[in-house]
Amino acid sequence: MSKVRVLSFAVSLDGYGAGPDQDLANPLGVRGPELMEWFSNTRVWREMQGQEGGETGVDNRMAEMGFHNIGAWILGRNMFGPIRGPWPDESWKGWWGDEPPYHVPTFVLTHHARPPLEMAGGTVFHFVTDGVESALKQAKAAAGEGDVRIGGGVSTIRQYLQTGSIDELHLAIRPVPMGSGEHLWNGLDVRALGYEVAEHIPGERAMHVILRRRADRTA
Amino acid sequence: MSKVRVLSFAVSLDGYGAGPDQDLANPLGVRGPELMEWFSNTRVWREMQGQEGGETGVDNRMAEMGFHNIGAWILGRNMFGPIRGPWPDESWKGWWGDEPPYHVPTFVLTHHARPPLEMAGGTVFHFVTDGVESALKQAKAAAGEGDVRIGGGVSTIRQYLQTGSIDELHLAIRPVPMGSGEHLWNGLDVRALGYEVAEHIPGERAMHVILRRRADRTA
Numbered sequence: 001m002s003k004v005r006v007l008s009f010a011v012s013l014d015g016y017g018a019g020p021d022q023d024l025a026n027p028l029g030v031r032g033p034e035l036m037e038w039f040s041n042t043r044v045w046r047e048m049q050g051q052e053g054g055e056t057g058v059d060n061r062m063a064e065m066g067f068h069n070i071g072a073w074i075l076g077r078n079m080f081g082p083i084r085g086p087w088p089d090e091s092w093k094g095w096w097g098d099e100p101p102y103h104v105p106t107f108v109l110t111h112h113a114r115p116p117l118e119m120a121g122g123t124v125f126h127f128v129t130d131g132v133e134s135a136l137k138q139a140k141a142a143a144g145e146g147d148v149r150i151g152g153g154v155s156t157i158r159q160y161l162q163t164g165s166i167d168e169l170h171l172a173i174r175p176v177p178m179g180s181g182e183h184l185w186n187g188l189d190v191r192a193l194g195y196e197v198a199e200h201i202p203g204e205r206a207m208h209v210i211l212r213r214r215a216d217r218t219a
Numbered sequence: 220m221s222k223v224r225v226l227s228f229a230v231s232l233d234g235y236g237a238g239p240d241q242d243l244a245n246p247l248g249v250r251g252p253e254l255m256e257w258f259s260n261t262r263v264w265r266e267m268q269g270q271e272g273g274e275t276g277v278d279n280r281m282a283e284m285g286f287h288n289i290g291a292w293i294l295g296r297n298m299f300g301p302i303r304g305p306w307p308d309e310s311w312k313g314w315w316g317d318e319p320p321y322h323v324p325t326f327v328l329t330h331h332a333r334p335p336l337e338m339a340g341g342t343v344f345h346f347v348t349d350g351v352e353s354a355l356k357q358a359k360a361a362a363g364e365g366d367v368r369i370g371g372g373v374s375t376i377r378q379y380l381q382t383g384s385i386d387e388l389h390l391a392i393r394p395v396p397m398g399s400g401e402h403l404w405n406g407l408d409v410r411a412l413g414y415e416v417a418e419h420i421p422g423e424r425a426m427h428v429i430l431r432r433r434a435d436r437t438a
Contacts, residue, residue, distance in 0.1 A: 013390075013409075013428060013430075014403075014404040014407075014409055015233065015234045015404060031410075171232075173232065173392060175392075175419035175426065175428045176416055177409040177414055177430065178410065179409055179410030179411050179412075180411070184233075185233040185234060186405065188233075189398040189399050190233055190396040190398055191396045191397065192398050192399070196396070197232070197394045197395055197396065200394035202421030202422075202426065203421075207394065207421065207426035209232060209394045
């Protein structure tokens with residue numbers, strides 16, 4: 001059955017899913033790239049950049065999993081770009097250039113309407129202005145038999161955790177202190193929300209943890 | 220040179236160092252024992268209980284490190300016992316029976332004076348009522364060439380982090396969500412306090428992370 005999943009989401013030792021002060025120069029916030037170091041050394045990542053080489057260990061295997069059977073993505077607006085408020089025009093097309101790494105329908109949460117944006121390689125960005133539930137419904141319909149991957153950022157994942165919509169989370173716990181930024185857990189009782197650890201897998205640069213919603217809590 | 224260290228301190232996936240509602244039946248808070256599972260399966264732990272066997276892998280090696288060259292301990296009062304407010308009498312002698320696992324002078328932070336308590340095996344509990352700085356000064360004097368180990372709990376570690384007193388922390392990050400309890404990181408910017416990861420070591424039941432204070436921040 002189609003699932004709603006968070007995959008390959010990196011979290012710092014102290015619980016941050018992004019650094020502070022995101023802007024054009026710092027898509028993941030200041031020091032955010034330290035969160036991604038488990039991923040940016042893998043073969044999967046390098047292939048995405050059109051490069052050779054890269055590591056092929058546990059981290060790479062976990063990164064691969066993040067792209068398996070994904071029928072649709074959901075992204076928070078800050079994950080799509082640094083622009084806040086109304087779109088000044090339609091020139092911003094995401095952080096990823098002409099061919100984003102999604103290759104399927106990708107639903108962007110925003111308060112500001114914008115026509116769908118078709119990119120090379122199969123990614124179509126749909127801008128959803130009527131809330132997280134609507135975005136999830138649309139993403140599920142678009143995904144068909146595939147899974148819906150909630151890409152982030154932190155605020156988007158927190159909203160879907162709170163509505164009990166996420167079946168599974170793969171977190172890559174990075175051994176770095178972030179100190180400030182966007183905190184994944186503050187004020188969320190992830191156990192009361194029904195999640196338990198199904199698996200944990202030590203990787204080269206992160207501890208991979210798979211959280212699943214207990215069967216008795218799943219809709 | 221003698222150091223101030225936090226060792227073998229377990230933290231949940233979501234940043235809790237103890238479960239909620241500590242009492243006589245739940246010294247580590249409700250569900251707190253889940254934090255200790257990396258430790259309670261080791262040979263080191265079993266020997267402490269006078270038992271045979273136990274695992275001898277990475278977790279065991281990390282647990283051993285926690286008892287090497289320790290000249291004095293500091294404990295918060297809740298780590299010493301469940302009693303709050305003035306001591307009703309002197310019958311409470313800690314959670315550990317006649318022979319506690321410390322074997323060196325051990326300084327207990329409290330607001331309520333009490334004479335020193337000498338236990339079997341070399342542990343002497345000293346009750347310090349004039350604050351964390353005083354306890355640290357006394358512990359350093361008692362430790363001599365040995366290190367001072369800050370045993371916990373969370374609130375005690377947070378206080379010493381905030382005063383910049385801790386040279387090194389070994390945290391055992393457990394792949395379990397605690398959901399509620401005592402949070403190690405909330406409102407603390409551990410990076411601004413000068414800490415960085417020196418090492419991370421995947422263990423059988425935890426990711427071990429060694430944080431050290433940057434040299435330019437060390438007194």
